Amino acid sequence: xxxxxxxxEAMSHxxxxxxxxxxxxxxxxxxxxILDLMIDDGIKDLTVICNDAGIPSKGVGKLVHNHRVRKLYxxxxxxxxxxxxxxxxxxxxxxxxxxxxxxxxIRCAGAGIGGxxxxxxxxxxxxxxxxxxxxxxxxxLLERPLSADIALIKASVVDRYxxxxxxxxxxxxxxxxxxxxxxxxVEADMIVDxxxxxxxxxxxxxxxxxxxxxxxYRIDQSLLKESIHV
Numbered sequence: 141x142x143x144x145x146x147x148x149e150a151m152s153h154x155x156x157x158x159x160x161x162x163x164x165x166x167x168x169x170x171x172x173x174i175l176d177l178m179i180d181d182g183i184k185d186l187t188v189i190c191n192d193a194g195i196p197s198k199g200v201g202k203l204v205h206n207h208r209v210r211k212l213y214x215x216x217x218x219x220x221x222x223x224x225x226x227x228x229x230x231x232x233x234x235x236x237x238x239x240x241x242x243x244x245x246i247r248c249a250g251a252g253i254g255g256x257x258x259x260x261x262x263x264x265x266x267x268x269x270x271x272x273x274x275x276x277x278x279x280x281l282l283e284r285p286l287s288a289d290i291a292l293i294k295a296s297v298v299d300r301y302x303x304x305x306x307x308x309x310x311x312x313x314x315x316x317x318x319x320x321x322x323x324x325x326v327e328a329d330m331i332v333d334x335x336x337x338x339x340x341x342x343x344x345x346x347x348x349x350x351x352x353x354x355x356x357y358r359i360d361q362s363l364l365k366e367s368i369h370v
Contacts, residue, residue, distance in 0.1 A: 143302045143344065147173050147351045150325050151181060154290060159187040161246070161291040161321055165312040166192055166219060167199030171292045171327035173354040175202050189213045189246070189288055191239065191313055193223035207231065213286065215239035238266065241283055243316055249285035250319025257282055291321035294353070295342070297368050298328035299335040302344030307359075307367050311341060318346040325349045329358040332368070339368055 151174075154160070164170030179202055188209050193216075194201030201220045203209050209226075211233040217223040226232035237245065238260045248256060257280035261267045271282040293314045296307035304326050306314055318324050324347050331352050 142300045143347060144300050144331060144350045144352075147177055147327075147354075150174060150349050150351050151177050153323050153325070153349070154178060154181075154183055154292075156183050157185045158290055159189065159288040161288040161293075161313075161317040162188060162190045162200050163291075163293040163312060163314040163317055164190060164192075164194065164199045165309075167194035167201060169294045169306075169310040169312060169314070170194065170199035171294045171325070171353070172198070172357040173327055173351065174292050174325065175199070176354070178203065178208070179206050184208045185210045187211045187213075187288075189242075189286060189317075191215055191242070193217040193220040195219050196222050204232070211235070213237055213242065215242050236266075241266075242286070243313065245283055245286035246313065246316045246320045248283075249287035250316060253285065255282050255284045286320070288317075288321040290323045290325065291317045293318055293324065293326045293342075295326050295328050296359070297330045297332060297335065297339075297364055298326050298347075298350045299332050299344070300350065301334070302326065302342075302347030302350055303335045303337075303340045304328075304342040304344075304347065305335055305339045305368055306341050307364065315342055318342045323348050325351060327351050327353045329353060330361060330364045335368065 196205040227234040267281045295304035297305040
């Protein structure tokens with residue numbers, strides 16, 4: 141089934157008050173085209189799950205800067221001064237999650253696992269209010285799955301069936317996020333008829349819609365053509 145739609149069509153699935161996963165690492169490889177439309181359409185009161193708060197002009201930082209985020213789950217927010225300002229001013233709730241724990245919580249949601257025990261965070265504020273257990277004399281705390289209504293992911297090359305390829309380190313959180321949301325939109329730098337199965341990082345079965353990113357956000361097409369076989 142051809143899953144390619146326009147960015148504007150994708151917006152019909154994004155509503156205020158939703159929980160939203162957004163790919164990107166320090167705002168690199170975030171779905172900027174969709175984020176721009178969310179700003180334009182006044183989408184607000186969001187619960188956002190991402191690696192970090194981006195920067196004010198890029199990635200999730202654009203949502204934060206425009207006061208569209210009600211609660212933020214992230215591993216750090218230091219690159220975006222606005223996020224710290226809103227957190228201390230009680231305009232946005234921030235739950236800081238250790239980066240590996242964040243990735244595993246998302247993976248657990250996608251895999252249907254009820255939670256996992258980790259020593260990360262024991263003895264710190266991260267562990268407050270969570271179940272603790274000892275295994276072989278070592279203390280662990282229980283972390284629960286983290287899922288979302290919708291995942292907005294940036295990929296390098298996507299075919300019309302939703303199979304996605306991520307160039308280099310652009311994978312970041314995209315692979316786990318694609319499994320952990322009710323609806324998944326992938327914004328592509330390039331859309332092709334069909335990807336070589338050996339180059340598929342996210343199978344199309346996890347993807348509901350594919351959109352082509354705005355030209356100003358796409359990387360050099362020649363670099364992509366060197367990376368794939370179609």
